[in-house]
Amino acid sequence: MKLIIGIILLVILLGSAWNNYRGLKHATAQGANTTRYKIILGVDVILFVLILLTIVLQLMH
Numbered sequence: 001m002k003l004i005i006g007i008i009l010l011v012i013l014l015g016s017a018w019n020n021y022r023g024l025k026h027a028t029a030q031g032a033n034t035t036r037y038k039i040i041l042g043v044d045v046i047l048f049v050l051i052l053l054t055i056v057l058q059l060m061h
Helices: 002-030 035-060
Strands: none
Touching: 002 035
């Protein structure tokens, strides 16, 4: 059950990171301030790595 929840969270985080990356590229192309997108994208990537690491460690156990 924990594995399924982890996979669902990974999919949601991938969707969020993809939208934030597109927003970052769009804001950069317009010359707007991109700090918000960089921070949110960084948080998404950190959470993705932590959840992925948790799933891998859980499967190894």
